[in-house]
Every structure is written in C-alpha cells, then in structure tokens.
Amino acid sequence: MIKANAIKLFLIVLSLFLTTSAFARNFLKTYPAPDGALLNDVFKVQVRIPGGNWQEIPTYLIKVDEVRGSKHHVENASMSFFDFSGEVEVQITSNNGPIELAKVRPLSYEIKPQINERTLRFKLYQPRNLSVELNNDIFHNLHLFANPLLKSVPNKNNPDVIWFGPGIHEFENEKLEVASGKTVYIDGGAVLRGQLLVHDAQNVKIIGNGMVEHTVKMGVHIANSKNVLVDGIFCTQCAIGGSDSVTIRNVKSISYYGWGDGMNVFASNNVLYDRVFCRNSDDCTTVYATRKGFAGGCKNITMQNSTLWADVAHPIMIGIHGNSENPDTIQDLTYRNIDILDHKEMQIDYQGCLTINAGDNNLVRNVLFEDIRVEDFREGQLINLRIFYNEKYCTAPGLGIENVTFRNVEYNGENANLSIIAGYNNEKKIKNLVFEKLKINGRLIHDKMEGKPPWYKTSDMARIFVGEHVDGIKFSP
Known part of the structure; x- marks a missing residue:
C-alpha cells in the first residue's frame, strides 16, 4: 500500500512538473x-x-x-x-x-x-x-x-545604441545615416517614417520587430559597408551594394510601386538571407554585378528558409547587369528551403521563378537551388536560364552559365508556361546542368522515368525547352 501511494504521488508530481514546464516554454x-x-x-x-x-x-x-x-x-x-x-x-x-x-x-x-x-x-x-x-x-x-523572441534587447542608455521605442518616429530629410559601431533598436510598437541608410560603415546592427512604414520607399539601404546585421523588421525594400559580410534575417519586405524590388544584391560578397519574406512589385530577390555605381562581381550569396511572392517579375533573378568592358563573375550562390507563393509576369522576357539571365559579359557559375517548393502561380515560367542580349538593360550578351544544380525542386500547378534553357552562340554557352529529383505535379522527372517515349528529351516531360548552345544536362532520380 505504501509503495502504491508513493507511485501515485510520484505521478502527480511528474504531471505537475510537465505542466509547469509546458507553460514555462510558452511565451x-x-x-x-x-x-x-x-x-x-x-x-x-x-x-x-x-x-x-x-x-x-x-x-x-x-x-x-x-x-x-x-x-x-x-x-x-x-x-x-x-x-x-x-x-x-x-x-x-x-x-x-x-x-x-x-x-x-x-x-x-x-x-x-x-x-x-x-x-x-x-x-x-x-x-x-x-x-x-x-x-x-x-x-x-x-x-x-x-x-x-528577441534573444537580447540592447541597453537604451548605451551611447552606441539608437533606440526607437513605441511611437511614430520621423527623421530630418526622411533619412537616418547609421554610423559604424551603432546598433539601431526598433521596438515592436515603433513605426519609422524615414529610410535607414548604412553607408560606408562597419559593424552595424538594425534589430527589433518594429517597422519602417510602407510609405517609405527603399526602407533600408546598405552601401559600401561591412559586417552588417538586419534582423526582424518590416520594410518595403532592403538593398545591398558594394558590401561584404551582411546578414538579413527575418526581415519582411512588401512593396507596391514601380521597380519595387525586394532584396537586391549588387557587387557584394558573403551575403546571407535567412527566414525572410518578400512580396514585391518587381523582382523579390536579385544578384547583379556592376550596377548603380557599385563595381565588381558577387560571391557567396545564400538565401535560405524563406518565402517569395512576386506580384510582378521574378521571385529569383540572377545575372543581367555587369560590366561589359571589364567582365564580372557571379559565383557560389545557394537558394535552399524556399517556398514560392506566386509569380505574375505577362512579358515573356521577364518570366521565370528560378531565373539566371546572363548579360553584360557576366559569367554565372556554381549555383544551387535546393528544396524549392513552388505553388501554382498566376502566370510565368518555372525555370528560365538564358545567355542573352537584352538591349534595354545590357550592352553585351553574357559570357556563360556553368554548373547549376536543381535539387528537390517541386512545382504543383497548372499555370506554368514553357520553361526555357538557351545559350547564345558557340562561345557563350550554358554548361553542366543537373536536375536531381525534379518533381512536377507529383511526378518525378528523370532520364530513365517510366512512360517517357525513347525519342523524347527528358526535358519534354517537364515542359522545359532546351535550345541551342546547351552542353551537358542531366536529370537524375
């Protein structure tokens, strides 16, 4: 009897402990x-x-x-x-x-x-x-x-902290220049009516769960800077140019005006986007070389654990802008664990959820698209890889696209137009494309798939047009 009562008491204590622990974890x-x-x-x-x-x-x-x-x-x-x-x-x-x-x-x-x-x-x-x-x-x-939850909130009395507490905050000339070594904290009850500019600065943080109001175009702009973190806020756009070692985490970008690209990269290296949300009135995220006063190529750009929604143009766009006279290289790009909710573009030249368009003598190489889930979008293409000469934006065709892997890419829907993969000429080719576990409406597309007539290209089964000047394309299960 004593033993039974002891067991009963133990179970009651254990239950209380588990219940208390559960509430303690919930905040x-x-x-x-x-x-x-x-x-x-x-x-x-x-x-x-x-x-x-x-x-x-x-x-x-x-x-x-x-x-x-x-x-x-x-x-x-x-x-x-x-x-x-x-x-x-x-x-x-x-x-x-x-x-x-x-x-x-x-x-x-x-x-x-x-x-x-x-x-x-x-x-x-x-x-x-x-x-x-x-x-x-x-x-x-x-x-x-x-x-x-924020892991830590900076001390508002620290002279290196720019603190925006609850309320509406307006800036002189509608801009705030953030200097080196500063941390900007934006409380969840704060609304900023002005741009945050990180120009020619190092070791800068912009953190918090408040917002730069939707009335402010280009809410955050990072230029010629190093070691920058932007974490948690809402803004219309967040662009990076001529910079190194930048992390954009849990930033929400929603735009509605012309040329409202969400998260641009120009001539920058070592950029990480993690858990961002982009719904934009132009490309959601881009990687370009020389452009808008920033010079050089791009290397080591990663976007992961994120959600993209293009009300206009591309969810992901790589490669169109560069320096035709002194060619740039865009390389080592990774897009991993991404949901694409929509893509709407009537112009054929600007379609593609996953797009690499090499122009301006750019060489684009070593690109990985992995664990990408594409929902049924309104109008556009799933994939668009081209070396092209778009005279509206370029002064020369691209140099090449090499070593691109699509791994665990899945599209479920009925509205996708024919995807396009096409080089330019015998000197400007697309080389070494690998599709691993490409799935279209639940069907795995690969070179030995059942039901594919032997005279068909595997790409036909995925509604991908593979044009001239494309060397080395493989579809594996």
Whole structure:
C-alpha cells in the first residue's frame, strides 16, 4: 500500500512538473499600435497561449500591387505580428462577411484552420511568416508574421545604441545615416517614417520587430559597408551594394510601386538571407554585378528558409547587369528551403521563378537551388536560364552559365508556361546542368522515368525547352 501511494504521488508530481514546464516554454509578446499608425479594419486578429486569455493585436495597413492586363492597381492589404516561443493559438475574424474558404500559406506548412462562420483558428508551434487568404482573395489578405523572441534587447542608455521605442518616429530629410559601431533598436510598437541608410560603415546592427512604414520607399539601404546585421523588421525594400559580410534575417519586405524590388544584391560578397519574406512589385530577390555605381562581381550569396511572392517579375533573378568592358563573375550562390507563393509576369522576357539571365559579359557559375517548393502561380515560367542580349538593360550578351544544380525542386500547378534553357552562340554557352529529383505535379522527372517515349528529351516531360548552345544536362532520380 505504501509503495502504491508513493507511485501515485510520484505521478502527480511528474504531471505537475510537465505542466509547469509546458507553460514555462510558452511565451507570447504583443505590441499595441502607436497613436497615428496606419491601420486596416478588415480583420480582427487575436492570439493567446493555449488556455490563456485572448489578446487582440493591431492590424496595420500595407499596400500590394495587382496587375490587371497591363495596368497596375494598388490594393490595401493587412499585416499583423507578434513574438512567441512554444505554442500559440491564432484567431482571425473577418469583418467583411462569412468565410467560405480559407488558406494559410505557404501550403508546405500544412496549417489547416478551423472555420466557424466569420472566424478561423489555428495553432503555431514555431515562428512562421504567413499569408492568410479568405475566399481566394490574395490582394486584401492578412500577412501574419509570428516572430521568434528577441534573444537580447540592447541597453537604451548605451551611447552606441539608437533606440526607437513605441511611437511614430520621423527623421530630418526622411533619412537616418547609421554610423559604424551603432546598433539601431526598433521596438515592436515603433513605426519609422524615414529610410535607414548604412553607408560606408562597419559593424552595424538594425534589430527589433518594429517597422519602417510602407510609405517609405527603399526602407533600408546598405552601401559600401561591412559586417552588417538586419534582423526582424518590416520594410518595403532592403538593398545591398558594394558590401561584404551582411546578414538579413527575418526581415519582411512588401512593396507596391514601380521597380519595387525586394532584396537586391549588387557587387557584394558573403551575403546571407535567412527566414525572410518578400512580396514585391518587381523582382523579390536579385544578384547583379556592376550596377548603380557599385563595381565588381558577387560571391557567396545564400538565401535560405524563406518565402517569395512576386506580384510582378521574378521571385529569383540572377545575372543581367555587369560590366561589359571589364567582365564580372557571379559565383557560389545557394537558394535552399524556399517556398514560392506566386509569380505574375505577362512579358515573356521577364518570366521565370528560378531565373539566371546572363548579360553584360557576366559569367554565372556554381549555383544551387535546393528544396524549392513552388505553388501554382498566376502566370510565368518555372525555370528560365538564358545567355542573352537584352538591349534595354545590357550592352553585351553574357559570357556563360556553368554548373547549376536543381535539387528537390517541386512545382504543383497548372499555370506554368514553357520553361526555357538557351545559350547564345558557340562561345557563350550554358554548361553542366543537373536536375536531381525534379518533381512536377507529383511526378518525378528523370532520364530513365517510366512512360517517357525513347525519342523524347527528358526535358519534354517537364515542359522545359532546351535550345541551342546547351552542353551537358542531366536529370537524375
């Protein structure tokens, strides 16, 4: 009897310990909107630790670009965010009528919301950057950013810290130059109405979960700098030129105006993008050589664990700009664990979710696309690899494209146009392409696949046109 009671007591203590530990792991931080912030009332968004009280979080106004025909239309969308660890519940109420259908994307996260008339609910177990879309409306959706907790907050009294607490902050001349050795902290309740410029600086950090407001074009600009970290914030664009050793982590970029590229790289080396979200009114992310006053090639550029949505142009674009008189090399690029939610471009010259277009005598080599999931986009191509002479932007064709691997690339959809792989001439070729585990609508495409007529090219089975001046292409299971 004593032994049984001891076992029972042990189980009770163990249960209490496990319950306490579970609550200890769950942590939620929300931020009220500052007075004067631009808000949108399409959604009511609430979050809570399971079993706790619901907390309503602000829904900010942002803008996106819808192309109808050849015309651009700016639409009002929404954005909310919070920080958490462990487990959190999300509840979203539509103020514009009942919910017939709801999607939470990327689809690869397999988040299946519960719907009850005007409300949907789901749980999250790790930080996620999401699009919540009701009744197939992708232009008035909710961009929901569930951020990780900040590991440390800098001391606001440190003279090397530029501290933006809750509130609206405006800059003289609408710009703030960040000097070497400075840390800019943007609280989750802070809204900046001006650019952050890191020019000719070293050892700079821009951190926090606040925002540079969507009204500010080119929210963050990094030029001729070294050892720069941008972590956690929202902005329209974040460009890097002539720089080395730059990390962009958990930055959310949404633009709506012409030439609204999200995250450009010009003539820079050792750049890491990790867990970024880009929805842009031009290319989401690019790697170019000599351009906009920055000179030289690019090396060691990585984007990983990220989500891309191109309302116009390319999700990923590499190679068009360089120095025709003194040719540049763009090399050692990695794109890994990426979800592409959309691609919309009617112009054939500017299509391609995964695009390398070598111009200006650029040589592009050693590129890896790995674990890429492409959802059904509206209009464009899955892949576009060309050495070309686009006279609108180039002064010469590219020199070559070499050693490109597509590993675990998967497309599910019906709207993709014919993909294109084409060199320029016998001196300017595309060489050594490898497709490993390419999957189109669930079908594995490889050189020995069943059902392929022996007189077909394997690329025909993937609807990829392989043109002239392409040497060495392999499809393996």
